[in-house]
Amino acid sequence: MTAHERPAFGTRVAELRRRRGLTQSELALAIGRTASWVSQVERGIQPVNRLDVLRLLADGLDVALNVLQPEAPDATGSDGVPAAQARNDLDQARLVMSGHPALDVVLGHRPTAHGDEPLDGLRGDVDRLWTLTHSGRFAELSRALAPLVPRLERVSRTASREERAEAFGLLARTYQALASAFVRQNQADAAWVAADRAIRAAEMAGDELGVFVGVFRLVHVFVRLRHLDQAEHTAATAINALAPQAESNAADTEELSVLGSLHLALALVHARSGQRAAAREQIARARAVADRVGDGRNDFNLEFGPVNVEIQAVSTAVELGDAGEALDIAGTVDTSGLSAERQARMLMDVGRAHAQRRQLGDALASLLEAESVAPEIIRHHMVARDVVKELLLMAGRGASPELRALADRLDAMT
Numbered sequence: 001m002t003a004h005e006r007p008a009f010g011t012r013v014a015e016l017r018r019r020r021g022l023t024q025s026e027l028a029l030a031i032g033r034t035a036s037w038v039s040q041v042e043r044g045i046q047p048v049n050r051l052d053v054l055r056l057l058a059d060g061l062d063v064a065l066n067v068l069q070p071e072a073p074d075a076t077g078s079d080g081v082p083a084a085q086a087r088n089d090l091d092q093a094r095l096v097m098s099g100h101p102a103l104d105v106v107l108g109h110r111p112t113a114h115g116d117e118p119l120d121g122l123r124g125d126v127d128r129l130w131t132l133t134h135s136g137r138f139a140e141l142s143r144a145l146a147p148l149v150p151r152l153e154r155v156s157r158t159a160s161r162e163e164r165a166e167a168f169g170l171l172a173r174t175y176q177a178l179a180s181a182f183v184r185q186n187q188a189d190a191a192w193v194a195a196d197r198a199i200r201a202a203e204m205a206g207d208e209l210g211v212f213v214g215v216f217r218l219v220h221v222f223v224r225l226r227h228l229d230q231a232e233h234t235a236a237t238a239i240n241a242l243a244p245q246a247e248s249n250a251a252d253t254e255e256l257s258v259l260g261s262l263h264l265a266l267a268l269v270h271a272r273s274g275q276r277a278a279a280r281e282q283i284a285r286a287r288a289v290a291d292r293v294g295d296g297r298n299d300f301n302l303e304f305g306p307v308n309v310e311i312q313a314v315s316t317a318v319e320l321g322d323a324g325e326a327l328d329i330a331g332t333v334d335t336s337g338l339s340a341e342r343q344a345r346m347l348m349d350v351g352r353a354h355a356q357r358r359q360l361g362d363a364l365a366s367l368l369e370a371e372s373v374a375p376e377i378i379r380h381h382m383v384a385r386d387v388v389k390e391l392l393l394m395a396g397r398g399a400s401p402e403l404r405a406l407a408d409r410l411d412a413m414t
Contacts, residue, residue, distance in 0.1 A: 007044035012068065014042040016061040027391040030061035033274065050321075050356065051390035056226075069164035069393075092142040093101045093149075093178060094190050097197075099152035119159075119166055122152065126170045126177075130301050134339040136377030141181055149174060156201070168205035168280045172198050172214065176301070179217040188224040188380045195221055212238055212258045213300045228273045229265060235266040246289075249370050253292075256300035264304075264312045271319035279320065295337065303342055318349050323356035344374035344379070348383050353392050363391055364403055371406070385410050 016134035018040075024042070024281040025035040029257035041057075047411055048054055058068040100106065100231045125148050132141040152174055175198035182191035195218040202210030215238045222231035229407050239262050245251060246259040267318035268281035289305040298304055328349050335343040347370035367387060372379040378384045388407045397406075 006047055009025060009045040009048065009069070010042040011278055013038075013057065013061070016063055016068065017042075022061075022196070024209070027060050030176060039401075043384055049390075049394075051386050051393060055386075059226075090138055090142045090181060090185055090187060093145045093181075093322065094187070097145050097151045097178070097190060097193055101150055102157055105157045119155070119163055119170065122155065122167075122170055123150075126152075126173050129174060129177045133181050134301070134341045136184070136186060136341060136344075136374055137378055138380055141177070152391070156204070161167075162345065165205045165207075168201045169210065170209050171206065172205055173202035173301075174198075175201060176210075176213055176217055177200070177213075179221065180301075182279045183217070183220050183224050184377075184382070185380055186224065188221050189284075191221045191224065192218070209254055209258050209300065210246050212242055212262070213302070216258070216261050216265055216302070219262070219269070223265075223268060224273060226272075228269055231269045232266065232273075235262055235269060238265065249323050250297050253294075253297065254299045256289050256293050257297060257302055257304040260286045260304045260309070261302045264309065267312060270320070271316045276320050277317050283309065283316055286312070295347070303338055307333060307338060308342065311335065311338075311342060311349075314346055314353075317350045318352045318356070321356060324354040326350070327354040340374035341377055344370040344377045345383075347373065348378070348381065348387065351387050352383070353389055355394070358394060360391055360395055360403075362388065364400070364406070367406060371409075 017024070020027075022030070024038040028038045029037045037046060041048060044075045054069055055065055058065045061068060063082035069301045100120065122376070125144070129141060129144060129148070132138075132144065152167065152171045156164065156171050159167040175194045178194035179191045179198060182188070182194055189247070195214055199211055199214035202208075202214055215234060219231050219238075222228070222234060239259065242255070242259050242262065245350060246255040263286035267279045267286065270276075270282060286309045287306070290304065290309045293305050295305045295307060297303075301306075310329055314326045315328045317323070319328065326349065330346060333346065335346055347366050351363045351366035351370065353368060354360075367378070367384060370384065388403070388410055391403055392407055395403060
C-alpha cells in the first residue's frame with residue numbers, strides 16, 4: 001500500500017466502521033489493536049500491508065476481504081465456501097470424532113473384535129500417526145485414524161487393569177496428533193474437540209505431563225480461533241502450575257520440555273496481541289529452559305530444545321512486524337536436526353519476513369525452498385497460503401510465473 005493509497009483506504013475503513021455502528025475503541029478491541037492504531041489507519045498514516053492484518057481488520061468490520069481491499073485475493077471459492085474450508089484432507093478424521101466413539105461399550109457390550117487386542121501393534125500405529133503429522137501427510141493420517149481411533153477408544157475402556165493406563169496414554173497421544181493436524185489445516189473446531197479428549201485421556205492414564213501437553217495443544221486452538229484472552233489464560237495457568245516443580249533442580253527433562261513449550265505458546269499469544277515486551281520475555285524464559293534440555297530430544301512430540309526456541313523467536317519477531325530481527329535470528333539457526341515440518345515452518349516465516357520488507361524475490365525463494373523440504377506441509381499450511389496471497393497482492397499484474405505457479409499449487413489464487 002503506497003502513501004498515495006492510504007487516505008482512500010483509511011476513508012473506506014472509517015465508513016465501514018460507522019456502518020457497523022462501532023467506535024474506534026470498539027473496533028480496536030475486536031481486532032486486538034489500539035484505538036490509536038485504528039485512528040492512524042483511518043487518517044492514512046498507518047499502512048496496512050500485511051494480508052493477515054487486512055483479514056483481521058475485515059473480520060472486525062464484518063465484511064469480505066475484497067470489500068475492504070478490492071485488490072486482495074478472494075478468500076472464497078466459486079461456491080462461496082472459504083478456500084481453507086473447501087480443501088480439507090482430514091474429513092475422515094472429523095467423522096471419526098463425531099459423536100461418542102464407543103457407544104457399544106457404554107451399553108455394556110464388550111466388543112469381540114478388539115476388546116482383547118494386544119497393545120504392541122497399537123503402539124506402532126500411534127508412532128506412525130506422529131510420523132504422518134510431522135511430515136504433513138494429512139490425507140494418509142486421516143485414513144489411518146479412521147479405524148484406529150475406535151479401536152483405541154474400545155481398548156482403553158476394556159483393557160485389563162495392568163494395561164489400562166498405557167491404553168489411555170496411547171489414546172491421548174492419538175488425540176494430540178489430531179489436534180496438531182487440525183490446527184495446521186485451520187480446522188479449529190475439530191482441534192478443540194481433539195485437544196479436550198487428549199487432556200481427558202491423559203488424566204485417565206495418570207499421565208500428569210500428558211495433561212499439560214493437551215493444554216499446550218488447546219492454547220494453539222485458541223490462537224487459531226483468535227480467542228487470545230482464552231489462550232493467554234490457558235497457557236499462563238498451566239505455566240504457573242508446572243513451573244515450581246519443573247524449575248527445581250530435581251526436575252526431569254520431560255517436565256522442562258513441556259514447560260518450555262508452554263512458554264513458547266504464550267510468546268505466540270503475546271505476539272499476536274502486539275505485546276512486544278511480554279512476548280520477548282516468554283522467549284527469554286524458553287531459552288533458559290532450553291539450555292537445560294539440550295538438543296536432540298522430542299519429548300511428547302514437541303521437539304523442544306534450543307533450536308526450536310530460535311525458530312519460535314523468528315516467528316515471534318515476524319508476528320510483531322520486526323522483519324529485520326527475524327532474518328538476523330534465522331541466519332544463525334541450523335534446523336537440519338529437526339523434522340521437515342519444523343524446517344519448513346521456519347522457511348515460511350523467513351518468507352513472511354522478506355514479504356514484510358517487500359523483498360518479493362527473496363520471499364518467493366524461501367517459500368520454494370520450504371516446498372522442496374516438505375511439499376505436502378507447504379501445500380496445506382495456512383501460513384504459506386497467506387504469504388503467497390500477500391506476494392500476489394504486492395506484485396499485482398507483475399507477478400512472476402514462478403509465483404503464480406506456486407499460488408496455483410497452494411490453491412492461493414482463490
